[in-house]
Amino acid sequence: MPFMKGRAPVRRTIEYLEKGAFAFKKNIQIMTIHYNLGHNPSQGLYFFQFWHVPQIQYQNPNVQILTFKNMTPTPFIQFFMDDGRKALVDVYNKSQTEIYDHVKKIFCKSEETLAEEAKARERLVHPANFGYGCSRWCICEIPGQVPCSAFSINDPQLMGKNSWQLEKQKEKEEQENF
Known part of the structure; x- marks a missing residue:
């Protein structure tokens, strides 16, 4: 299986990608990651992008993610919003888990919001449900009834x-x- 070759092939499995807890808010359009290879203050960001960027891409297909290597004196992450605003996250000498917690807390949807969206999606998608707030108003709309x-x-x-x-x-x- 060719997808299981290379460094850390577990990053390309569906189970790993679905475990990502990064569901960005709707207004985030672009995420840029700036770090230097072999630079000690950049190690946390390097490991963050190595392990979590595949999950971010899988969970947020409409967000463009750019990685810039060896182009900056200090590591940082920059977010561009749909209304033209920018947010800069300084990750100098921060570990992978600190970066993970900070990005999740500031730029991702809360657990309550995700639960509400999942419940609404389940209610609308399930074919057995009909009536107010569902995909079908009456059971007569289902073929064969x-x-x-x-x-x-x-x-x-x-x-x-x-x-x-x-x-x-x-x-x-x-x-x-x-």
């Missing part, structure tokens, strides 16, 4: 509540024919 009585006149045979009356009517007709 009886048409809605609000828009068409259904045959009495299709109505379950009339089936016993139809059976009695057929029995009467059979008795009259004898």
Whole structure:
């Protein structure tokens, strides 16, 4: 399997990518990472980008991520918002976990927001749900169901509540024919 070659191939597995807790807020468009190779104050950012950038890319496909190596005197991360604002994160001499916690706290959605979005997405997507706030208003919109009585006149045979009356009517007709 060619995807399991190279340094730390676990970074390319679906399980690892889905475990990423980076769901950026909607206004973040671009993330740039600036660090120097072989520079001790940049080691935390190097390991951050090595382990967490694949997860960030997987969780946020609409965010552009750029990495600049050996182009800056000090390591930093810069975020560009959709309204033109910029946010700069100084990561000089910070460890990978400190950077992870700071970026998650400031630029990612909270756990409550993620739970609400997941619940709303589940409610709208599930085909068995219908009514107010769901993807379908009435069960008649699902293929194979009886048409809605609000828009068409259904045959009495299709109505379950009339089936016993139809059976009695057929029995009467059979008795009259004898």
